[in-house]
Amino acid sequence: MVTALEFDLFPVRRLYGGGIYFPGERMADVLRAWAAWHPGTPETMVSSLAVLRLPPLPALPDPLRGAYVVHVRIAYDGPAEDGERMIAPLRAVAPAVLDTVRDMPYTEVASIHNEPIEPFPYFERGIMLREFPPPAQEKLIELVGPGSGSTLMVAELRALGGAWDREPAVPNAVATRGLPYSLLAVAGGPASAEQRLKDSIAEVLDGMEPWRGERRLVNNLAPEEAADAAAIYGPGRYERLASVKKSYDPTNMFRLNHNVAPTA
Template structure:
């Protein structure tokens, strides 16, 4: 397709041979939500993504309003042998889906809270920013991520690593009671660990490879507040802050989750004056203990260097987004992720050399998160999340348009390659870049051979034609 959203002649011929206008008209009559083709009003908005460098170009878009719409869309795709892509909040798209059928789920907004069972049921279009206040009304909190505008289901299918509840409760995937899924045969199923343990295991960690999840039921926890937020230091103090943090980590319990980001911030009015256009170190803290205990625990870190801005304090759990202060608006970017087996003095020094004041690093953010605690524990009902047992994850992020792709991907590669002595083969699924997600050998390595082979076997059973491959694709064995 060209920049105006018009389909290329070759693609039009391919799709035209399979799908006639009357076929799309029939689909339109069978669903509640909109059915859009390239050039139609609303098509571009329906296909919009969080990463502006990833432009979706499907042949048909179905704006699902309910599970029945998803069933109709998948059956249509199966009839005409179209691959299926799925989009909710669009924080992680990995290909253009050109010529495919795209299902968007942002209209599916049902949320229900069972305070006695301490569970939430959320439909496919729900974001954490919508769950947090609803659960909070009952004194409960979900294992949500650093960015509240991320979709609940996509986050959970990739594991779901929380900057507040993670080290205490583990991954979000560890607490799923059941999933409602439209599989590649066009059937809507409820999947539970007792009823279908293999598909349950594969869905939670396998990202979107096994069907369209239309709703999910998960546990929530009696948490109403936390002590946390961020402390910003000057970038020139990176060495001192990293050293203090590395020595401090073994002294804290599982109720403390933390990370450090090296940031080169833009000069934007939305940022506080001390941070605009500055090179900074951002310490992120999420602590479930009391504010008094938190003050004592943070003392060694606050003493590491003078703070530019200290935003740590007592907060309601609905303010979990204050820990990372992730950007909300869509932007063009590139990213890379690796997990580390160790964060030694040598590792910290390498990170300083790669991202510090003398590094010539241009990346907007390079963050290292400490995992451990409940992230390493197997849940009562196993899942396929591959990052269990890995103590650290590094996420690197570069803001820029496609014309800067070579430059920014080179900079990302330099940081990732510079950490190679400590890089684990397995990785965190939700942080994989499009390049990493579409590399078959790379995806196999992310999961490890035994886990990947089991996933491939489940894929062969439930999606032998690889209908759902707009993701971190696991090919049918």
């Protein structure tokens, strides 16, 4: 049993993180600034940019209910003063609707995305991007910017790199190393509107086709995309996963996912 005194000897690790919400009308300025800024940050600073069309949920802070905003999400494993200095160029781009970036314990990491915890009906799908040059930036602005007519609840571009690109000492199932961006599209609404919502997702992801990477991030696949696990993971990873499956789940009990069948 850990006593209070013993617990005090092991303080909770901290990070500098949160989000800066900008008016959606400034999306182009914020996107271009973020795209130019993040490649110069260290591995200990990770970020993403999300274009949000938020529902009027009571769980959301007042400035965000029913709002159209651009959310730059930050997590920095380092001193808060260094984090403040690094994100200063982003804060200078436009007046913030809400700024939640602060020093925080790791136990509050979920507050960075600040997503509602109540159930909400939605459809989502994502792709990987092999690059995000200025023409891709302009295309994304066209697809989800203020003049786009898009109804997506979320379009989030995550910058990867760093440790994500390095193969671990013990091989794992991540098949997208070396691809620098993940683009996720989320459409909220009832099952009765399924086709319309999926079409709105497809419009954005198909529009980014010229920059799409062939490999796929398993986490961001729609259920109907999960049928061919061998194609998702690639031959080498799939064979290794199938071998593990044969050893630990030879009857394929755990199959309601991106199913990897046990090898014969």
